[in-house]
Amino acid sequence: MSRFVLVGGGVATAATATGLREEGFDGGIVLVAAEPHLPYERPPLSKEYLAGTVDRPSFRANPEAWYADHDVELVLGTRVDELVPAEHRVRLSDGRSLGYDALVLGTGVRARTLDGFSGERVHALRTLADSERLRGRLTAGRHLVILGGGFIGCEVAAVAAGRGVRVTVFEPEPLPLGRVLGAEFGRAVVDIHAEQGVEFRTGQVVTAMTETSSGLALTTRDGGVVECDELLVGVGSVPNAELAAAAGLEVDRGILTDEFGRTSAPDVHAIGDVAVRHHPEHGGPVRVEHHDTAVKHGRHTARVLLGHAEPFTEQHFFWSSQYDHMIQSLGRIDGEGETVIRGSVEDRSFTRFSLVDGRIAGMVALDRPRDLLATRKVMAVPHRVTADQLADDDFPLKSLLPKAGARRSEARR
């Protein structure tokens, strides 16, 4: 009987386990995770869980009983120390050696650290433990400084401000999220946070940190000193690809795979944040750190393992919630093509499209879920659209679908 070993405690490997059982696989499944927790979703760690509005069971990938009920062996709090592809074998940190017929690496990423920025008041945000530790420090009246105005920094700023914490965000770029989402979003995000009392210091860098008797003293590049109680370092991530690299797999800022998630080693697959996957629609390797993509990679790999191989061509989707605002993105927003704004930037209700050769290649929306739902369908079919049409809020996106015009036929497509 064959045995599949899944490495990693996030939604990607959990989705593979789920997919395998749903598709009728009755061989052995072993899921090895470094953290001592049941596989869980990470988006709430910087949002609802940090805010204390959801509890742990609500964002587990599967309920606890699911694993026993589906004969999935969990090996938690355990690392894979060595991978020997030639022997189809891994060695675990508890000393066990496990043979596999197929191995799925979903080892994820870790928070990038900065030399000189560590200690009792310094935080990262990647794990349940990180989120719980930071939550314990978000007390009204304290001062939290965040290095990095990316998604983690912005989301934590929103939660902290909501708890009455004074928040300062240092962002080396002229605008937070500007490089990813564009200037309109960057400005809107700064304004939204400013209204909640969060101070953005854009174009500024903290170069040094010292501990004082009551907190931290941060030195900025221009020589200023900022005192704070807690510091969050939110400066990106590092793929956990060392295991694969040591085993001789092809690695380049993540584990390289083809469009089926197969690595350079036989019967070794990589999924989720750690995977640099060839994406046919992008025409090249892509690595993203999106929850939705991790789940879809996991499900897709279950099908590949069972011989239903089809290339992975899913559009990337991600969201970020800050206060009562929602940013949602679909497809490619990597600067390719022409940029078109639909809606009102002033009213903070707008969508930014990337238009390539008359086709929507991607979009990101601020509080425009209907644009997201319509675009999702349009992007799935051949279509032609002009910049003027996209920019016109009275032009229905759904009219780009086949059999457009009749509301009824469209809904029943």
Place this chain on the structure above:
Amino acid sequence: MGDTATQQWHAVMAADDLWEGEMEAVDVEGTSVLLVNHDGDVFAYKNRCPHQEWPLNDGDLDEKELTCANHLWVFDVTTGKGLNPANCALIGYQCRVDDDGTILVNLG
């Protein structure tokens, strides 16, 4: 519950006003209820995604699949079961169409 007082049917709208392939949110004694007409059968659900309580009438209905606008969770409107992810379900209410074509909902 079993209490007859809670077993109340509420007339919510005319079935003719809910086209096939359409959905509509109605208020039933302070509860937002989602009505869905799939192939002539009417279903009633709590109008909140089980994930994060987002109103489902913001979402998209395509054949049997209802997609929530918040994080794109997908449900089968004929069963209420989650399709993606599969480990969740909509909260369903009893629902019927009476002889004069009125949709009735029982919050039970």
